[in-house]
Amino acid sequence: xxxxxxxxxxxxxxxxxxxxxxxxxxxxxxxxxxTQSEISTRHYVPLNQWNPSTGRVRGNQDDxxxxxxxxKMMDSHLTELYWKLIGSNxxxxxxxxxxxxxxxxxxxxxxxxLAQK
Numbered sequence: 790x791x792x793x794x795x796x797x798x799x800x801x802x803x804x805x806x807x808x809x810x811x812x813x814x815x816x817x818x819x820x821x822x823x824t825q826s827e828i829s830t831r832h833y834v835p836l837n838q839w840n841p842s843t844g845r846v847r848g849n850q851d852d853x854x855x856x857x858x859x860x861k862m863m864d865s866h867l868t869e870l871y872w873k874l875i876g877s878n879x880x881x882x883x884x885x886x887x888x889x890x891x892x893x894x895x896x897x898x899x900x901x902x903l904a905q906k
Contacts, residue, residue: 796822797871799864801844803836811835817863819883826883830863832856866890
């Protein structure tokens with residue numbers, strides 16, 4: 790079963806309430822048909838380097854470029870997973886997409902099971 794409207798978006802935000810040593814964590818927010826979920830990117834930036842309108846880090850320093858590249862790759866991966874879920878004809882929600890991205894719900898295999906495959 791597919792989602793009703795197929796409305797999908799990804800955005801990035803920082804949480805100033807979770808500041809550590811003058812740096813704020815960057816979160817990815819996923820929206821799918823009125824549902825939303827957040828994933829920590831595990832990256833921190835100084836608040837004054839964050840651009841809320843673009844959802845990216847300001848500047849051309851190596852760390853800013855590296856974080857922005859990571860966010861772009863996260864966008865691509867989440868978008869790819871979204872379309873795979875749509876193609877598998879399952880109900881797509883923000884939580885399901887988040888769990889798929891994080892690898893939750895997959896059955897883990899032992900080394901013996903992998904070797905027998």
